[in-house]
Amino acid sequence: MRNIAETIARMARAGAMPSSPSTGASRLTPMTGFGTNPGALLGHAYIPDDLPAMAPLVVVLHGCTQTAAGYDQGAGWSQLADREGFALLFPEQTRANNPNLCFNWFASEDIAQTGGEAESIAQMTDTMIARHGLDRQRVYVTGLSAGGAMTMAMLATRPDLFAGGAVIGGLAYGTATGMSQAFDRMGGHDRSSDTDLADAVRRGARGHDGPWPTLSIWHGTADTTVSIANAETIGRQWRSLHGAVATVREDRTASRTRRIWTAADGRDVLEEWIVPGMGHGTPIDPSRGDRLGQAGPFMLDVGVSSTAMIAKSWGLVTPVKVDAGAASSPERVAKIAIPDCAKPVAETPPAAPTGIQATIETALRAAGLMR
Numbered sequence: 001m002r003n004i005a006e007t008i009a010r011m012a013r014a015g016a017m018p019s020s021p022s023t024g025a026s027r028l029t030p031m032t033g034f035g036t037n038p039g040a041l042l043g044h045a046y047i048p049d050d051l052p053a054m055a056p057l058v059v060v061l062h063g064c065t066q067t068a069a070g071y072d073q074g075a076g077w078s079q080l081a082d083r084e085g086f087a088l089l090f091p092e093q094t095r096a097n098n099p100n101l102c103f104n105w106f107a108s109e110d111i112a113q114t115g116g117e118a119e120s121i122a123q124m125t126d127t128m129i130a131r132h133g134l135d136r137q138r139v140y141v142t143g144l145s146a147g148g149a150m151t152m153a154m155l156a157t158r159p160d161l162f163a164g165g166a167v168i169g170g171l172a173y174g175t176a177t178g179m180s181q182a183f184d185r186m187g188g189h190d191r192s193s194d195t196d197l198a199d200a201v202r203r204g205a206r207g208h209d210g211p212w213p214t215l216s217i218w219h220g221t222a223d224t225t226v227s228i229a230n231a232e233t234i235g236r237q238w239r240s241l242h243g244a245v246a247t248v249r250e251d252r253t254a255s256r257t258r259r260i261w262t263a264a265d266g267r268d269v270l271e272e273w274i275v276p277g278m279g280h281g282t283p284i285d286p287s288r289g290d291r292l293g294q295a296g297p298f299m300l301d302v303g304v305s306s307t308a309m310i311a312k313s314w315g316l317v318t319p320v321k322v323d324a325g326a327a328s329s330p331e332r333v334a335k336i337a338i339p340d341c342a343k344p345v346a347e348t349p350p351a352a353p354t355g356i357q358a359t360i361e362t363a364l365r366a367a368g369l370m371r
Helices: 004-012 068-075 077-084 117-132 146-157 179-186 194-205 229-242 306-313 355-366
Strands: 029-031 042-046 057-061 087-092 139-144 164-168 214-220 247-252 257-262 268-275 282-284 299-301
Touching: 029 117, 042 068, 042 077, 057 068, 057 077, 057 117, 057 146, 068 077, 068 087, 068 282, 077 087, 077 306, 087 117, 117 146, 139 146, 146 164, 146 194, 164 306, 194 229, 214 229, 214 282, 214 306, 229 268, 268 306, 282 306
Parallel strands: 057 087, 057 139, 139 164, 164 214, 214 268, 282 299
Antiparallel strands: 029 042, 042 087, 247 257, 257 268
C-alpha cells in the first residue's frame, strides 16, 4: 500500500532504529480495540479525572520525529484538558509506516476517507466518543507540520465528524501525490486555483452537503521547512468552501497578526494567526500567560500559546475577567491575555542522525526524496 514508505521501512528493519528521544513520563494511556485500523497507527488517550458527561474531544496529531507523549508534553494539551474538562485523543505514527514518524499526508491511500491512516484516525475518534460518552457535536482536530497536513485530511474526508480544526505549519489538502510533490508544496510552489483547491476537498468528502468545519491556521514568518505561502493556500482553499471572501477584522500586535473571515450568515469560520520571526514549530508560552507546555525541538517559546488560543476559539476555555485596559480594541476577541511582546526564539534543530538512521537519510537524499 505504501510504496516508497514501505521500501524505506524494510531498509529500517535491516538494523535497529534509534528510539525516540525521552520525553519523561507519559500522561497518556494506550488505546486498543478501536476498529480495523487500516493505517496501522497507534492510539493514546487522555481522560481527566471527573470528566463531565458529554464533554468535548480534541484529536491531536504530532509532527515528524515526534511522539504523541512528546507532543503533549511540549504543547500542554493534557494540562489544559485538566483545567477545562475535555478529552484528548493522540493518534501516533509508527516507524514501520514512516521512518521519520511523519503521517503520510502525501500518500493518496492514506488521506482517503477509507483504507488508510485517515480512516484509522476516524475509527479512533468514533471509539473515543462512544467509549467515554463524549459530545459528538464538539469534536475538534489539530496538528503540526505533517500532523497539520493530516489535520487537513481529516477535515476534508470527515467534515461530518469534526466541528473545527487548527493547522500549525501545515499544508492544504489534496495538493501533493508522492514525495517529490510533497517537497515542492512544502517550498510553497502551488499554482492551484481557488476552485481546484476547494474541489479537492469536496472529492475527499464524497458528496458531503452539510456545513464545513471552522478552521484556525497558524504559521511563522521564518519557517524554512514549510513555506508560509502554504498558510495562504490553506486559507484560499477553505475561504472558497465557506464562501468567505472578505476579511472581517484584523487584530495585530508585536507578537502575532490575527485575521478573521466570516460566512454569509455572519459566523466566524476562518482565522489566521501569523507569528513574526517564528520558525517551524508549535508556538507556546510556558513561562508567562497560560503556562502551558515545555520548550524544545519544534516547540517554540514565542510568548503566544497556540494551545490556549485554539481551545478558546472552539469554546473550550472558560472565559475569565480581564481589565478594561487589556482589551485595546473591539477586535481583541480572546479572553485569555495574549502577551504583546514576542520572544526572539531561534528554531531548535533536531540532533543529527547516527547509525542506521543516517544511512537511511543518506539513501533518501541520494534518491532525491529528502533534503
